[in-house]
Amino acid sequence: MRVVVHKARCQGHARCWARAPRVFKLDDAGYILPGDIDVADGEQLLASQGVRACPEQALEVDEPPANSIVERDTRKVQTGIEKDKTIIQFATDPVDHAKITELRDREAIRNCLYRYCRGIDRADEAALRSAYWPEAYDRHGPYCGPAEDFIQFALGLPGHRNIHQITNSLIDFISSAEAAVESYFTALQRGPDTDQEIRQTLLCGRYCDLFQKRQDEWRIAERTVVYDWIEEQIPPAILEADRFGRRQPIGAPHPDDPIYQLLKGHIPTDQDGVEGPQLGAA
Amino acid sequence: MVRDFSLFTSPGMLPTANGDPHAAVACVHAGPPIFYSTSNTRDGRGTWVITRASDQRRVLQDTETFSSHRSIFASVLGESWPMIPLELDPPFHGVFRSLLNPLLSPKRVMALEPAVRERAIKLIDRIAASGTSCDIMKDFAVPFAVNIFLRFIGLSDDGLETFVGWARDLLHGDKEQRPPAARAIVAFIDELATERRKEPVDDFMTFIVKAKVEGRLLSDEEVRGIGVLVFVAGLDTVSAAICFDLAHLARNPKDQELLRSEPDRIAVAAEELLRAYSTIQMIRVATKDVDFKGAPIRKGDYVSCATMIANRDPAEFECPNEIDLAREDNRHAAFGYGPHRCLGSHLARREIVIGLEEWLARIPAFRIKTGTEPITFGGHVFGIENLILDWS
Numbered sequence: 246m247r248v249v250v251h252k253a254r255c256q257g258h259a260r261c262w263a264r265a266p267r268v269f270k271l272d273d274a275g276y277i278l279p280g281d282i283d284v285a286d287g288e289q290l291l292a293s294q295g296v297r298a299c300p301e302q303a304l305e306v307d308e309p310p311a312n313s314i315v316e317r318d319t320r321k322v323q324t325g326i327e328k329d330k331t332i333i334q335f336a337t338d339p340v341d342h343a344k345i346t347e348l349r350d351r352e353a354i355r356n357c358l359y360r361y362c363r364g365i366d367r368a369d370e371a372a373l374r375s376a377y378w379p380e381a382y383d384r385h386g387p388y389c390g391p392a393e394d395f396i397q398f399a400l401g402l403p404g405h406r407n408i409h410q411i412t413n414s415l416i417d418f419i420s421s422a423e424a425a426v427e428s429y430f431t432a433l434q435r436g437p438d439t440d441q442e443i444r445q446t447l448l449c450g451r452y453c454d455l456f457q458k459r460q461d462e463w464r465i466a467e468r469t470v471v472y473d474w475i476e477e478q479i480p481p482a483i484l485e486a487d488r489f490g491r492r493q494p495i496g497a498p499h500p501d502d503p504i505y506q507l508l509k510g511h512i513p514t515d516q517d518g519v520e521g522p523q524l525g526a527a
Numbered sequence: 528m529v530r531d532f533s534l535f536t537s538p539g540m541l542p543t544a545n546g547d548p549h550a551a552v553a554c555v556h557a558g559p560p561i562f563y564s565t566s567n568t569r570d571g572r573g574t575w576v577i578t579r580a581s582d583q584r585r586v587l588q589d590t591e592t593f594s595s596h597r598s599i600f601a602s603v604l605g606e607s608w609p610m611i612p613l614e615l616d617p618p619f620h621g622v623f624r625s626l627l628n629p630l631l632s633p634k635r636v637m638a639l640e641p642a643v644r645e646r647a648i649k650l651i652d653r654i655a656a657s658g659t660s661c662d663i664m665k666d667f668a669v670p671f672a673v674n675i676f677l678r679f680i681g682l683s684d685d686g687l688e689t690f691v692g693w694a695r696d697l698l699h700g701d702k703e704q705r706p707p708a709a710r711a712i713v714a715f716i717d718e719l720a721t722e723r724r725k726e727p728v729d730d731f732m733t734f735i736v737k738a739k740v741e742g743r744l745l746s747d748e749e750v751r752g753i754g755v756l757v758f759v760a761g762l763d764t765v766s767a768a769i770c771f772d773l774a775h776l777a778r779n780p781k782d783q784e785l786l787r788s789e790p791d792r793i794a795v796a797a798e799e800l801l802r803a804y805s806t807i808q809m810i811r812v813a814t815k816d817v818d819f820k821g822a823p824i825r826k827g828d829y830v831s832c833a834t835m836i837a838n839r840d841p842a843e844f845e846c847p848n849e850i851d852l853a854r855e856d857n858r859h860a861a862f863g864y865g866p867h868r869c870l871g872s873h874l875a876r877r878e879i880v881i882g883l884e885e886w887l888a889r890i891p892a893f894r895i896k897t898g899t900e901p902i903t904f905g906g907h908v909f910g911i912e913n914l915i916l917d918w919s
């Protein structure tokens with residue numbers, strides 16, 4: 246275990262030294278000596294208490310801590326915490342690394358859900374593919390089978406206008422590398438059916454996903470789409486471009502949508518959007 | 528943004544029998560991280576009030592934006608010299624801090640410890656011999672703190688009563704009593720400095736008058752600024768802490784018995800008592816316009832960082848209003864944060880711990896004397912006017 250000393254932040258409270266005088270050495274003025282500290286094995290618990298005692302937060306444990314079981318100080322007898330209670334805690338760290346990892350995992354999962362939406366709505370193959378592990382399985386309404394086939398199916402629907410929104414997501418970790426994730430979706434879909442009739446549908450439901458983490462990346466391993474709401478709407482007769490009028494640019498498939506300009510580092514201009522091909526028969 | 532709150536006039540802040548001013552201020556955590564109080568200093572000035580410990584840390588560490596230059600003491604006399612190092616800002620502050628740090632370092636305080644213990648024992652033995660009741664403030668806490676101060680700067684106990692009187696008038700006196708007390712303290716420090724310049728001995732004042740900063744001797748005003756600060760900084764702070772601690776133990780016999788039977792716990796318990804019964808409100812002056820979490824702080828505004836508020840912040844301390852004498856990870860703010868961290872904190876801690884150790888070892892189970900009520904008060908320094916204990 247190594248303690249990083251932010252010497253400039255030390256204000257001489259000497260609380261680290263009061264807790265672990267053998268670990269934390271002070272100068273004649275009572276401030277910590279400069280330089281990081283390699284803590285000897287038997288001193289780790291005391292050293293981490295010393296780190297947590299610093300009012301200025303000038304000390305930090307360097308390495309990610311091992312999960313370890315430590316005996317809690319039994320002095321709590323008087324004050325309501327049971328005697329000899331054993332708790333699991335991160336014995337060596339002032340920052341809770343486990344908590345930070347969990348937050349990062351949650352954010353990565355949410356991001357993956359959003360990539361799926363971009364993939365579907367923009368017919369963006371790379372984005373769509375990046376949401377699934379290669380051998381992932383998808384039970385997706387009329388479609389049921391390898392996610393790869395679903396991807397091909399979804400990309401082969403020209404002239405569709407889709408808007409997929411993810412709202413509530415509940416992420417339950419099954420283990421450090423697996424999570425059960427339930428995400429509400431609202432989908433507006435418009436496009437020709439097999440008889441070339443334009444259909445417009447409001448669809449709501451939930452993606453019930455088994456997420457897996459592999460080499461620091463979270464993706465869907467299994468998806469089941471559960472449907473909760475459907476509304477067949479009457480598609481408008483007037484062309485989409487006419488209905489939007491001067492509201493430009495209109496969303497387009499990959500790579501013509503203005504977002505891809507932004508992703509390449511260009512700020513989309515009015516021109517970029519107006520010139521783009523337009524989607525949707527009506 | 529403006530709230531009806533003041534450490535001087537809110538309920539529980541004026542002298543209150545059996546009051547609990549710390550619990551009374553803890554309610555601010557239900558509100559915003561910063562608000563404006565229209566009257567929050569002794570002379571009725573408004574201040575911004577920072578309620579979160581993490582924000583106070585930010586303010587007190589950022590001395591460029593939040594200055595300590597205020598001349599609080601000198602203003603009692605209508606003058607404007609700074610108390611040193613309290614009312615100086617970095618980098619000049621650091622020059623004096625470096626000079627003074629070794630005098631009150633943890634190592635130096637260890638050397639002072641036997642003298643501190645001897646004083647405590649002497650005072651307590653006298654109390655024990657004279658009956659089964661006493662006023663902690665008058666009979667123990669104040670004389671103990673003044674005693675240590677005299678010892679620290681190298682004076683005998685001869686003038687003890689006089690010093691105690693000055694301290695009382697300055698810190699708790701009214702408009703009439705404060706200026707003469709301040710003047711007396713200044714005259715005493717000035718005179719002592721003159722004497723030590725003429726005839727050096729091995730003591731604090733001699734060290735100060737012979738010390739050099741930036742290659743020159745200290746000016747008269749600087750010597751005075753240091754001497755006066757050391758006099759006022761360690762008196763009512765230490766005595767109030769001892770008083771709050773003994774009041775807590777008198778009201779919580781289980782805690783009292785625990786510390787009496789296991790004195791090893793006193794050092795950790797004293798930290799918790801410092802947290803729960805912190806006494807100081809720190810004030811800073813904004814040096815420029817800043818928006819602080821949406822609050823428009825303007826250049827010249829006062830900003831209050833009250834330790835008793837930071838130390839009851841639920842974001843920093845689990846169950847902050849519960850007093851847990853074995854609390855862990857107790858990085859409380861009782862001695863402030865940032866470069867002005869209490870210079871005397873190591874001495875103060877030893878005074879408190881030794882005071883409690885010797886009291887508990889020499890006085891049997893004690894309680895607040897029936898028919899008496901400790902009177903608490905708020906302000907820049909929270910305190911108790913009287914604490915009559917009884918062990919008959």
Ligand code: HEM
Nearest residue numbers: 612613760761764765768807809862863867869870871875
């Ligand atoms: C329980 C007792 C004490 C408490 C709660 C206490 C609290 C504080 C606090 C909060 C500050 C910071 C003020 C600010 O930042 O504006 C401070 C500063 C200071 N205290 Fe104490 N104090 C105590 C005892 C003492 C004693 C015994 C001494 C002297 C021997 C002392 C000397 C000082 C000095 C010289 C400063 C100014 C430090 C600077 O500005 O760099 N204090 N104290």
